[in-house]
Amino acid sequence: MNTPANLKYTKSDEWFDPATGKMGLTDYAQGQLSDIVFVELLVEAGDSVEAGKPIASVESVKASAETYASASGAVAAVNEGLADGPEVLNSDPYGAGWMVQLEGGQPGEVMDAAEYEKYCEGREH
């Protein structure tokens, strides 16, 4: 499981990058969902989002999940490329798989990488 140390994590398996304001779905989450076939972003540039509110709906071959905002703030950009290439959520969840970028985003209830790893391990059983 890949858990970059520079990111913050939520209990609902989203990440937030305080440096860039980007957020998305964690490596753990993409592994649980398996092959992701469809992503619908529920917000657009100019919207304001609140931590904990849904920003995307993700469908894999076997499951469907909502992705919630890991931070609050104004949406500066959304990843338009996901519509045609949702598989990057599996292959590159912290890079090309970013979903929404905030301007001056304030993280909600988040953990650091070590805490999140421990949290995920606790769910493996």
Next chain:
Amino acid sequence: MTYIPHSPKERDAMLETIGVKRLDDLFEAVPAKHRFPNLNLPPAITEMEAAAELGELAAANESARDLVSFLGAGMYNHYIPSVVDHILRRGEFYTAYTPYQPEISQGTLQAIFEYQSLIVALTGMEVSNASHYDGATAAAEAVNLAWAQFRGKRTKVVISPTVHPQYREVIRTYTQGMELELAGDNAQADLETGPETLMELVDDNTMLVIVQYPDFFGRIYDYTKLIDLAHEKGALVCVVANPTALALFKTPGEMGADVVVGEGQPLGIPMWYGGPSLGYFTTRKKYVHKMAGRLVGETVDNRGQRAYVLTLTAREQHIKRERATSNICSNQGLLALASAVYLSLVGKSGLRQVAELCYHKAHYAAEQLSKLPGMGLCFGEPYFHEFALCVGQPVDEVNAHLLEHGIIGGYDLGQDYPALKDHMLIAVTEMNSKEEIDALVEVLAEVAHD
């Protein structure tokens, strides 16, 4: 032999867990006298007696097989080749259950895939689901699709008053509590202004416009312009279409419709006194994730052989729960098969021939009937196999007279449209011979007056 899977031991364990002694304790809230009420039933009879009694009851019905029928209004009397029923009743197909397991359901899955392909070809659309209950519920699912697409950012649906009145009623039922606004659904509306008038109601809050093709009065309009105008406003357009008509006229797909739905009954399904029936549902690929219902896809198995599976199932309600477009994903598997068999049997040119026969016979009937004194066609627009006829007197009285002569008359339009009191909707299909049409004209001539 008992069909209850729990052993007495298991039952006792469950009772103990919830803290009651006996099963009866669970029913304490029901007053004792209502638990096993005495049913006032006649004494038991033999199978032979029961068959005779039921046969007698069934014989009291009058069917389109025994009588001459000019009744349509959503259900149509078409010829069904006997092969359709023969294939339906094969043991391999005769189940209504959804084929979850592709390993044991290739035949059923392929049949549904063929159905989807045929419906897509007929409507000119890109994707069809594995069907809904009937045309009305399929139309209501179009509202659900638009609702899911706009996620509450648009909340208005504009429905033409010339969409089938019962479809409009089902849409109202389905959308209760969704806090959306239904506009245009008005029985008092001017029925002669043409489809573009609907645009007066279409605004930036409109998510969907629904029209019918041919409309409830059988009229054929090219909705291309309406669809373009609605798209300019950012709204989607759903066309409720009669599948037989699509063999003859421009498809709603060609007109640019986003969703095309309709009643599949004309495609090889008996009228059965009103159902069960088949709702077809088609849309564009870009809306497929918002489409309700089951979807069969073609793929290859681990040996590279062609295989069929239920696909894109994560959008369905058993996985997506309350976020799914619809809480219904049941389909009419057997009746979808019936229509696939029917369409395969008659083929492209055969279906066109059926549609042409309907068209020409309806036009012959309309021409003859409009010559009768005090009678006339209500509308001047082109029509398919159904038309509104003014009979100048109460329709129920006219129909009672027709029935005395073994003819089922048309639908009483005054029930739904007060302005069309004394008008009936007459449907003519390939099943009506020239002699039958002439008989209709003759009997109506007896009651016609200036």
